[in-house]
Amino acid sequence: MRLQIPLVITFLAGLFMAVQWFVPHELGVTVYNELLNWGRIVAAFALVLGIQSLLRTHVEKIRRQREDWPYSAVAIASFVLMVVVGIGWGHERGTGFDWIFRHVQVPLDATMFSLLAFFIASAAFRTFRARSTEATLLLVAAIVVMLGRVPETLIVVLGETRPGLWMHAVMPDVSEWIMDFPTNAAKRGIIFGVSLGSIATALRILLGIERSHLGGGGGGGP
Amino acid sequence: MTLWDRLLELDRRWIFLGIALAVAIPIITGYALPQGRPAPPTVRLFQFVEDLEPGDVVMVAFDYSPSSMPELHPQAYAVVRHLLQREIRVLSVSLNPQGTALGREVLAELAHELDAEDGVDFVHLGFMPGGSQVILGMGESITRVYPNTPDGRRTADLPVMEGVRNYDDIALLVDFAAGNLPFSWIAFAGERYNQEIAAGITAVMATDLYPYLQSGQLIGLINGLKGAAEYELLLDLDPVEAPGMLGMSAQAIAHLLIIVLVIVGNIAYFASGRHRRR
Numbered sequence: 001m002r003l004q005i006p007l008v009i010t011f012l013a014g015l016f017m018a019v020q021w022f023v024p025h026e027l028g029v030t031v032y033n034e035l036l037n038w039g040r041i042v043a044a045f046a047l048v049l050g051i052q053s054l055l056r057t058h059v060e061k062i063r064r065q066r067e068d069w070p071y072s073a074v075a076i077a078s079f080v081l082m083v084v085v086g087i088g089w090g091h092e093r094g095t096g097f098d099w100i101f102r103h104v105q106v107p108l109d110a111t112m113f114s115l116l117a118f119f120i121a122s123a124a125f126r127t128f129r130a131r132s133t134e135a136t137l138l139l140v141a142a143i144v145v146m147l148g149r150v151p152e153t154l155i156v157v158l159g160e161t162r163p164g165l166w167m168h169a170v171m172p173d174v175s176e177w178i179m180d181f182p183t184n185a186a187k188r189g190i191i192f193g194v195s196l197g198s199i200a201t202a203l204r205i206l207l208g209i210e211r212s213h214l215g216g217g218g219g220g221g222p
Numbered sequence: 223m224t225l226w227d228r229l230l231e232l233d234r235r236w237i238f239l240g241i242a243l244a245v246a247i248p249i250i251t252g253y254a255l256p257q258g259r260p261a262p263p264t265v266r267l268f269q270f271v272e273d274l275e276p277g278d279v280v281m282v283a284f285d286y287s288p289s290s291m292p293e294l295h296p297q298a299y300a301v302v303r304h305l306l307q308r309e310i311r312v313l314s315v316s317l318n319p320q321g322t323a324l325g326r327e328v329l330a331e332l333a334h335e336l337d338a339e340d341g342v343d344f345v346h347l348g349f350m351p352g353g354s355q356v357i358l359g360m361g362e363s364i365t366r367v368y369p370n371t372p373d374g375r376r377t378a379d380l381p382v383m384e385g386v387r388n389y390d391d392i393a394l395l396v397d398f399a400a401g402n403l404p405f406s407w408i409a410f411a412g413e414r415y416n417q418e419i420a421a422g423i424t425a426v427m428a429t430d431l432y433p434y435l436q437s438g439q440l441i442g443l444i445n446g447l448k449g450a451a452e453y454e455l456l457l458d459l460d461p462v463e464a465p466g467m468l469g470m471s472a473q474a475i476a477h478l479l480i481i482v483l484v485i486v487g488n489i490a491y492f493a494s495g496r497h498r499r500r
Contacts (some may be wrong), residue, residue, distance in 0.1 A: 007368055021414070025496065033362050039355035040367070090253055091323075092373055093330055101323050109288035117476065121241045122234040125483040129491050139488070143481055149425070149448050150474040152255040179432050187433050
């Protein structure tokens with residue numbers, strides 16, 4: 001029963017959501033709205049579960065004094081601080097919560113992401129080679145798209161000469177063409193593949209073939 | 223070891239230094255490169271907003287975190303500025319918990335500058351967990367999903383919500399995002415409720431969203447910092463005070479450096495004969 005009941009609920013809920021999409025009956029809309037409310041409540045509980053999982057992982061790391069455990073202590077202390085400040089004094093503009101967000105989290109987050117620029121530049125220098133026809137095509141397309149995105153650089157390099165001005169005018173169009181046609185064609189193929197895979201997975205879940213969402217590890221059934 | 227080999231073994235810290243200088247110098251000196259003409263997807267969004275009537279309602283979703291701020295914040299400032307200047311009502315939401323503070327900041331600063339009134343000209347509804355359920359729920363009733371604002375006001379009582387029930391009353395939805403949420407907005411608000419949607423995204427996401435632009439599922443697209451600078455140009459902002467245009471100078475120089483590095487790396491690779499050793 002522990003297996004059958006969740007499978008029946010999954011099947012009925014999935015079937016209902018699929019049918020009501022095409023049949024906008026008043027009763028269907030009412031049930032649909034109720035299910036959406038339930039969905040939002042479940043999502044809120046997922047946040048609670050996420051917090052519990054985060055705390056358990058870090059507490060365990062501190063308790064066993066595993067490698068780099070002081071970072072876990074910082075993570076938990078930061079979490080507690082934000083919760084206390086947020087619940088105690090609110091999180092509107094001008095509060096302590098807002099101050100910490102803007103002056104600690106924002107610069108830290110931005111710093112982490114900005115490191116990408118350095119690694120991309122280094123990786124481009126070391127690995128982006130015209131080793132084969134395909135790699136050469138990719139390399140040329142990448143340079144054209146980059147120049148098309150920042151045609152101003154052509155003026156920096158070539159000055160306001162005729163070739164400079166011509167390339168400044170043409171490169172964005174060439175870049176846009178690459179994005180609109182070859183890239184889109186490949187991307188559409190990927191989207192179709194992913195979509196068909198998603199539909200197949202959804203059907204497997206509705207029919208109870210795929211059961212990994214019920215927990216307990218393991219993938220599908222037959 | 224030849225000169226080419228030595229070049230290929232270049233200590234990467236020199237590259238890091240080069241990138242740091244390429245980014246920092248234009249920002250510190252306020253060097254603003256002339257902007258090229260705006261890309262068609264940016265112009266389409268700008269024109270869509272231009273064609274709206276004062277009093278129309280636009281929903282803005284702040285679905286990004288501070289890591290994407292340098293690209294998406296200038297976009298959000300430019301578009302919300304345009305909306306408030308045109309006296310278009312703005313409802314803002316966030317499906318990313320970190321986006322809510324960023325959205326509040328954009329609205330508060332622009333409201334102060336443009337003399338817009340909270341609750342009358344705009345309202346920030348804040349973060350709501352649930353992702354696609356929130357998007358679908360607002361298709362039935364926005365006030366049911368957001369009964370109150372984050373500071374406790376009843377949403378339905380606000381003047382800005384007058385005549386606004388669901389997506390039928392929203393002229394346009396603009397999603398600023400660095401993740402997968404634009405796809406959810408397209409699938410659930412666009413396809414299910416025929417909501418007109420535009421997106422402001424990081425440059426790396428552009429290839430993922432171009433198919434939706436071509437199919438008409440997106441009416442416009444602001445692509446990275448470049449898109450922000452283009453929108454600012456269309457708004458005729460001063461380049462030195464516009465974060466997008468100022469940032470683009472740094473990005474342009476950094477791009478140029480990367481292109482030079484790729485070309486030099488390839489010349490050194492072939493000149494050193496390493497391609498024959500593979």
